[in-house]
Structures are given as C-alpha cells and as structure tokens.
Amino acid sequence: xxxxxxxxxxxxxxxxxxxxxxxxxxxxxxxxxxxxxxxxxxxxxxxxxxxxxxxxxxxxxxxxxxxxxxxxxxxxxxxxxxxxxxxxxxxxxxxxxxxxxxxxxxxxxxxxxxxxxxxxxxxxxxxxxxxxxxxxxxxxxxxxxxxxxxxxxxxxxxxxxxxxxxxxxxxxxxxxxxxxxxxxxxxxxxxxxxxxxxxxxxxxxxxxxxxxxxxxxxxxxxxxxxxxxxxxxxxxxxxxxxxxxxxxxxxxxxxxxxxxxxxxxxxxxxxxxxxxxxxxxxxxxxxxxxxxxxxxxxxxxxxxxxxxxxxxxxxxxxxxxxxxxxxxxxxxxxxxxxxxxxxxxxxxxxxxxxxxxxxxxxxxxxxxxxxxxxxxxxxxxxxxxxxxxxxxxxxxxxxxxxxxxxxxxxxxxx
Amino acid sequence: xxxxxxxxxxxxxxxxxxxxxxxxxxxxxxxxxxxxxxxxxxxxxxxxxxxxxxxxxxxxxxxxxxxxxxxxxxxxxxxxxxxxxxxxxxxxxxxxxxxxxxxxxxxxxxxxxxxxxxxxxxxxxxxxxxxxxxxxxxxxxxxxxxxxxxxxxxxxxxxxxxxxxxxxxxxxxxxxxxxxxxxxxxxxxxxxxxxxxxxxxxxxxxxxxxxxxxxxxxxxxxxxxxxxxxxxxxxxxxxxxxxxxxxxxxxxxxxxxxxxxxxxxxxxxxxxxxxxxxxxxxxxxxxxxxxxxxxxxxxxxxxxxxxxx
Ligand SMILES: Nc1ncnc2c1ncn2[C@@H]1O[C@H](COP(=O)(O)OP(=O)(O)O)[C@@H](O)[C@H]1O
Ligand SMILES: [Mg+2]
Numbered sequence: 001x002x003x004x005x006x007x008x009x010x011x012x013x014x015x016x017x018x019x020x021x022x023x024x025x026x027x028x029x030x031x032x033x034x035x036x037x038x039x040x041x042x043x044x045x046x047x048x049x050x051x052x053x054x055x056x057x058x059x060x061x062x063x064x065x066x067x068x069x070x071x072x073x074x075x076x077x078x079x080x081x082x083x084x085x086x087x088x089x090x091x092x093x094x095x096x097x098x099x100x101x102x103x104x105x106x107x108x109x110x111x112x113x114x115x116x117x118x119x120x121x122x123x124x125x126x127x128x129x130x131x132x133x134x135x136x137x138x139x140x141x142x143x144x145x146x147x148x149x150x151x152x153x154x155x156x157x158x159x160x161x162x163x164x165x166x167x168x169x170x171x172x173x174x175x176x177x178x179x180x181x182x183x184x185x186x187x188x189x190x191x192x193x194x195x196x197x198x199x200x201x202x203x204x205x206x207x208x209x210x211x212x213x214x215x216x217x218x219x220x221x222x223x224x225x226x227x228x229x230x231x232x233x234x235x236x237x238x239x240x241x242x243x244x245x246x247x248x249x250x251x252x253x254x255x256x257x258x259x260x261x262x263x264x265x266x267x268x269x270x271x272x273x274x275x276x277x278x279x280x281x282x283x284x285x286x287x288x289x290x291x292x293x294x295x296x297x298x299x300x301x302x303x304x305x306x307x308x309x310x311x312x313x314x315x316x317x318x319x320x321x322x323x324x325x326x327x328x329x330x331x332x333x334x335x336x337x338x339x340x341x342x343x344x345x346x347x348x349x350x351x352x353x354x355x356x357x358x359x360x361x362x363x364x365x366x367x368x369x370x371x372x373x374x375x376x377x378x379x380x381x382x383x384x385x386x387x388x389x390x391x392x393x394x395x396x397x398x399x400x401x402x403x404x405x406x407x408x409x410x411x412x413x414x
Numbered sequence: 415x416x417x418x419x420x421x422x423x424x425x426x427x428x429x430x431x432x433x434x435x436x437x438x439x440x441x442x443x444x445x446x447x448x449x450x451x452x453x454x455x456x457x458x459x460x461x462x463x464x465x466x467x468x469x470x471x472x473x474x475x476x477x478x479x480x481x482x483x484x485x486x487x488x489x490x491x492x493x494x495x496x497x498x499x500x501x502x503x504x505x506x507x508x509x510x511x512x513x514x515x516x517x518x519x520x521x522x523x524x525x526x527x528x529x530x531x532x533x534x535x536x537x538x539x540x541x542x543x544x545x546x547x548x549x550x551x552x553x554x555x556x557x558x559x560x561x562x563x564x565x566x567x568x569x570x571x572x573x574x575x576x577x578x579x580x581x582x583x584x585x586x587x588x589x590x591x592x593x594x595x596x597x598x599x600x601x602x603x604x605x606x607x608x609x610x611x612x613x614x615x616x617x618x619x620x621x622x623x624x625x626x627x628x629x630x631x632x633x634x635x636x637x638x639x640x641x642x643x644x645x646x647x648x649x650x651x652x653x654x655x656x657x658x659x660x661x662x663x664x665x666x667x668x669x670x671x672x673x674x675x676x677x678x679x680x681x682x683x684x685x686x687x688x689x690x691x692x693x694x695x696x697x698x699x700x701x702x703x704x705x706x707x708x709x710x711x712x713x714x715x716x717x718x719x720x721x722x723x
Contacts, residue, residue: 003514010499010510017542018501253495260462260491261514262483413466 003263007271025234051082052133055091055103062111102126102137223295228377229350231287232370236316236341238283242276243320247333265412273321280313300380308376311393315369318400325407344368415440421470430456432621443592445608445615446601449719453621454601458570462491490564494571496555500544504535504554512561529557549580556584569600585611605709617716624716636707639678645701656695668715676714
C-alpha cells in the first residue's frame with residue numbers, strides 16, 4: 001500500500017510538472033462552450049441574431065393566455081422573437097415545412113385552470129433541424145411558466161379577485177417595466193422553481209417529426225446545458241492521456257525497472273487506475289469552477305455533481321485501463337483512443353444536442369458514458385438525484401475494472 | 415553468495431543463454447565481456463526478474479532468487495535503458511525509485527543527497543532531468559540502482575556512449591560498491607574498463623562463458639606469444655587455406671576476416687614463413703603489426719571476433 005501511494009503521488013507530481021496536455025484538454029472545452037455561447041446564446045440587448053420565429057396558438061383566449069401572448073409583444077421580446085399568431089392546424093403545417101423554430105400551444109381552459117390552481121400544460125413544439133433556437137423558445141416559455149405558477153400560488157387569495165377582472169385588457173399589465181429587467185430576473189425566477197414544486201403550470205416539449213416522442217427537457221441556460229457534455233468529453237481525453245503511461249512505460253523500460261524493485265504488479269496497476277480516477281475528478285472540479293466563474297453555469301447540488309463526476313471518472317479510468325491492456329503500443333493507443341472518444345461524444349450528446357439527433361443516434365448513445373453523464377447533470381440541474389446514471393456508470397465501470405485488472409496483470413508480469 | 419547454474423534461455427531458435435554457470439562472492443566485481451548478441455542483457459534480465467521462461471537455478475544468499483520476493487530489496491539493477499522520469503528532477507527521481515525499496519524516508523533523502531554528490535550532479539539536483547546531457551543521465555541511471563545499498567549490483571553496459579568524465583565517475587562508483595562489500599556484475603564491450611575496474615573478468619559469447627579469471631590469468635591463455643595483425647587485400651577463405659599446413663606449428667590463427675587477420679606466433683622468426691605462403695598465393699599484404707598479448711587478443715582468440723564488431 002505504501003508503494004501504491006508512492007507511485008500514485010509520483011504520477012500526480014509528474015503530471016503537474018508537465019501539465020500542458022491536461023491544460024489544453026481543459027481549455028478546449030471551455031473555449032468551445034464559449035464559442036457556442038457567442039453564436040447561439042439569446043441576447044436581450046444589441047442582438048445580432050435574426051429574431052427567432054415562433055408560432056403562437058391560443059386555444060384559450062382568456063386573460064392568462066393573453067398575458068402570455070402579450071409577453072411576446074413587449075419591445076425587448078420583439079428583438080428576440082418574431083411571433084405569428086395562428087391556429088393549431090396551420091401551425092403544425094408550418095412547422096412541418098420548417099417555417100418556424102418553435103410553436104407554443106396554449107391549451108383550452110388555460111386561464112380558468114390556472115386560476116383554479118389546477119395543473120396545466122403548455123406545449124412547445126420544437127423544430128428538430130435547428131439546434132439552439134427552439135431551446136431558447138422553450139427556455140423563455142419555461143420562465144413564463146415558472147413566473148405564472150409563482151404568481152398564482154403566491155397570490156392565491158387575489159386570484160379569486162382576478163377572476164372577476166377576466167375581461168380587462170392585457171395592455172394594462174405593466175410589461176414595459178418588466179421588460180428591461182427580464183433577463184436578470186429570469187435566472188432568479190428559474191432558481192425559485194424548486195420552492196414552487198409542484199408547478200401548476202407545466203411545460204411539455206415535443207418535436208414535429210418525432211411527434212409524440214417525449215424529449216428530455218433541461219431548464220438551465222445554454223452554458224449549463226452544453227458544459228457537462230464538453231466536460232465529460234475532455235475528461236475522457238485527459239484520463240486517456242494519463243492512462244497512456246501504462247503503455248509508454250512498457251516501451252521505455254520504466255516498467256521493467258519497476259519490476260526489479262519490491263513493487264508488486266498489482267500495486268502498480270492499482271496506483272495507475274486510482275491515479276487516473278483521482279486526477280479525472282480533480283480536472284472535473286477545475287472545469288466546474290472555471291465554468292461557474294466564466295459562464296455562470298449552474299450544476300445543481302455540488303455534492304451530487306461530485307458523485308456523478310467521480311463515477312464518470314472511475315468509468316473512464318477503468319475503460320482506458322482495459323484499452324491499454326489490450327493495445328500493443330503507443331501508436332495503437334492513439335489510433336484507437338481518439339476515434340473512440342469522438343464516437344462516444346458524438347453519439348452520447350457531447351457535440352450535439354441529444355434532441356437534435358436522429359433516434360438511432362440516441363439509441364447508440366445509451367452505450368456511451370457521455371450520455372449518462374449529460375443525463376445525470378441535467379437531472380441534477382433539475383433538482384433531482386441522478387440515481388440511474390450513477391448506477392449505470394458505476395456498474396459498467398466496475399465491470400470494466402474486473403476485465404482490466406487481470407488483463408493488465410498478464411501484461412505487467414514478466 | 416551468488417550461484418548461477420545452467421541458465422538456459424532461448425528466443426525461438428536463438429539460444430541466448432546456453433547452460434550458463436557462474437559463482438560470485440561478496441565484494442567481487444565481475445566484468446562480463448562479450449560482443450553484441452553474446453547474451454549479456456539476457457543474463458542480467460533473468461537475474462533482475464524481468465525475463466521469464468528459462469531453465470536453470472540461481473541461488474542468492476542461500477535462497478532461490480526467483481522465489482523469494484524479499485530478496486528484491488537486496489538487489490540493485492542498472493538497466494541498459496535510461497529508465498527514469500525526464501520531467502522530474504534528479505532528486506525527485508532518486509526519491510521515487512529509492513522509495514520503492516524499504517529504506518526509511520529520512521535515510522533515503524540523506525543517501526540521495528550523498529549519491530548526487532558522488533556522481534557530481536549535486537549542483538543540478540533540482541533541474542528537470544530532460545535538460546541533462548547523455549553522460550549526466552547515465553550517472554543518474556547508475557545512482558538510482560545504489561540507493562538501497564544492495565548486496566548484489568547488476569549493471570548492463572553502464573558506460574555505453576558517454577564522455578570520459580561520466581565514465582570515470584561510473585567506474586568509480588562500481589569500484590566503491592565492490593570495496594564496500596557489494597558483489598557486482600557489469601557487462602561491457604570495452605576492454606579498458608574491465609582492466610582497471612574488475613577483480614575478475616569473464617569472457618562470454620553464444621550464451622556461455624568461454625574463460626574467466628584475473629587479467630593476468632586470462633592473458634596467459636594466449637601464452638607468451640606475440641600477436642601478428644595482418645591487413646591486406648585478401649578474402650578470409652584463401653587466407654586460411656594459404657596458412658593451413660603451417661598452422662599449429664607454433665602459429666595459431668586467432669581470427670581471420672576479409673582483409674584483416676590476427677595470428678599468435680611463438681616467435682617473430684616465423685613471420686617470414688607466413689609472408690612467403692601469402693606471396694605464393696598472391697595475397698597482397700599492405701600492413702603488418704606485432705603486438706604483445708593483452709585482453710583484446712585473448713578475446714580475439716576465444717571468440718574469433720573483435721569487440722568492436
Ligand atoms: N526479445 C528478443 N527476441 C528475440 N531474440 C532476442 C531477444 N532479445 C535478445 N535476443 C537475441 O538473443 C541473443 C542475445 O541477446 P542479448 O542478451 O541482448 O545480447 P547482448 O546484450 O550481449 O548484446 C541475440 O542473438 C539476440 O538477437
Ligand atoms: Mg545488451
């Protein structure tokens with residue numbers, strides 16, 4: 001055990017002394033996230049994006065629905081959204097032709113149900129051929145949903161009074177004052193969601209082509225949604241780099257020298273896997289800190305995220321231990337690792353929004369750690385504990401470890 | 415202290431060690447001389463425990479070297495590859511590699527500092543090793559094998575490809591180790607090194623020891639004869655044929671290659687006879703040197719090869 005810790009400490013020290021590879025792999029995902037943010041993030045002021053075209057279907061035509069429709073009509077919102085009010089049949093037809101980024105359907109009886117504090121559901125139909133614009137619409141609607149739910153719950157008494165003013169014009173609501181502060185308020189409002197649970201007003205997202213298919217729905221902002229995928233992709237790259245020591249030391253004679261000492265092969269294997277695991281966690285923590293500072297990304301409860309990161313890092317260490325027990329030399333390691341990581345990232349949703357991907361992709365994605373990490377991160381941001389992702393990552397990680405250790409022992413002994 | 419019996423190792427058809435046997439006592443420094451491919455590295459690797467699938471036995475301090483893990487603490491290995499971490503400093507390397515043995519931390523630090531002093535790296539102990547010259551790296555590579563004060567030190571070509579200063583320093587370490595009671599085996603194909611450093615010399619080729627003893631004992635194998643080295647324009651075959659009938663009659667062909675041959679002669683008076691035979695066969699001689707016997711000629715006689723092959 002003393003020797004295992006010695007090797008582990010030495011590995012950490014070495015990688016801190018020559019941190020270029022690790023630094024690069026940490027800067028790239030942050031940079032990529034920033035880039036995506038610059039291109040796609042909704043901007044409330046000085047927006048250079050064309051307005052997002054939204055179809056609005058008001059099946060309710062009551063006060064609350066008018067409030068919602070009116071919200072899209074405020075100056076600040078007009079810069080962001082180009083709203084076309086239509087009926088559902090026409091809206092579906094237009095979505096089918098890809099004429100809009102999203103369609104928001106306000107159900108019949110919306111106002112009355114809301115005022116009676118009955119759960120109601122807004123439908124957001126998203127255009128799957130666009131990546132982020134539909135998410136912005138969904139995001140906006142989500143904010144509105146949380147706000148309205150909050151208002152209804154906070155003013156339960158007054159709501160009865162509101163019922164009496166059913167016919168007052170929408171224009172009297174002070175949207176102009178709300179508008180400029182909307183961006184800042186949005187985050188606070190969304191954060192308040194946990195206290196409002198269960199929401200009275202729920203949002204249902206769906207895509208036109210995959211009609212009926214439930215899509216997972218993240219409520220946090222763009223960065224928070226993009227960053228975990230990037231983080232897990234580069235976690236894989238970094239752990240891969242660390243585990244490559246297994247093979248490079250076999251080639252340059254260090255392994256042979258270690259075997260002449262009292263160090264046992266199993267201690268060396270243990271140190272290497274533990275080292276990849278621990279350093280993977282450390283790297284994730286740095287990325288979380290950087291993501292929070294630079295992008296104000298949210299991660300949900302830190303303890304939960306740490307646990308998710310720990311199992312993901314464990315999975316990566318076990319996987320690359322196995323890979324490096326199987327490949328013959330450094331070249332093979334490089335030749336296999338990069339395509340595998342990129343495939344994981346593509347199918348697992350690190351590179352593209354899972355919702356924007358064909359169904360077959362998503363099915364294959366189940367086999368990737370990226371998918372489970374991203375799912376887990378989304379659940380955490382959603383205030384839920386990611387039992388299933390953690391169990392799957394930990395379980396398959398243990399399986400990989402069980403395969404890797406004997407394979408490595410065979411290749412580590414003389 | 416070390417008894418090697420009938421070590422045999424083959425790689426497919428290649429017999430790298432052929433019933434190799436050797437005894438070594440406390441404080442003895444054995445220089446193992448052999449041309450490339452003689453089996454030196456194979457021997458060291460087996461003793462170091464990094465090569466499997468061989469036959470034969472090795473007893474070290476009365477115990478089976480390969481069965482007793484505790485013996486690894488008594489064994490110091492300096493491999494042919496420079497195996498240490500380039501990105502770390504010399505001191506960090508010593509502390510890591512030495513730390514793998516059972517040496518108390520404080521004692522390890524003391525020994526590391528002392529060793530760095532001895533190999534003249536103390537001034538650069540904190541620099542990353544990748545900035546070191548080849549000779550400095552070799553010195554560090556050697557020092558790593560000594561931190562735990564082994565009873566048996568094995569060095570595989572520790573002086574290959576380095577400057578004179580580094581070589582002197584490493585040979586010094588080897589002599590010191592021997593003087594302090596450590597048994598040493600070091601392989602080389604440099605004659606001058608073994609002449610000045612070893613208490614015993616073994617010459618090996620084709621996986622076995624051809625002769626061993628002190629320098630004087632080995633030189634006596636060639637006897638009180640002179641060595642004649644002939645350079646010219648001839649092929650090995652015709653040269654040997656030309657001297658066939660006089661060989662044995664006080665003349666011994668030590669090695670014959672195209673354009674270069676070495677002979678041992680009982681007296682220089684025999685040289686004209688040799689030249690006569692060569693002229694008759696029209697084998698042109700361009701140069702002829704007469705030497706007194708030394709380790710090189712012993713090596714030549716035993717292996718039929720020059721060390722520089
Ligand atoms: N891994 C190997 N596979 C096949 N043949 C080998 C291997 N290692 C050494 N040999 C062969 O075994 C013989 C002895 O090699 P080695 O012990 O390296 O000699 P030396 O160190 O004296 O130069 C040589 O003929 C060499 O080609
Ligand atoms: Mg060799």
